[in-house]
Amino acid sequence: MPGLLRGMARTAVVAGTATAVSNRVSRRQAQRWGAQEPAYQEDPYAGQAPPAPAPPAGGDRVQQLKDLADLKAQGVLSDEEFASEKARILGS
Secondary structure (H helix, E strand, O other): OHHHHHHHHHHHHHHHHHHHHHHHHHHHHHHHHHHHOOOOOOOOOOOOOOOOOOOOOHHHHHHHHHHHHHHHHOOOOOHHHHHHHHHHHHOO
16 A cells, blocks of 8 residues: 555656646746737738728719609609709709
8 A cells, every 4th residue: 555655646746747847838938929929919001091982973873863763653752852862963
């Protein structure tokens, strides 16, 4: 029985030492890597202007007027609503 206890004690000491060494190495590596990396990530888009909005296309207005006429023909829009939306689309 004393041989068994001695073997278990030796195993516990070896395992404890290995764990302590492993943790120490991990902390040391983390400190080295932390010193090498920048403290923050820079914005890759910093200094760039936002994209300009697309200019309105002439064909888009024609399609809007056609859609508006279809809605009026279906009875969804009244004459007044049609006239006001048409003026808004044409910009007058």
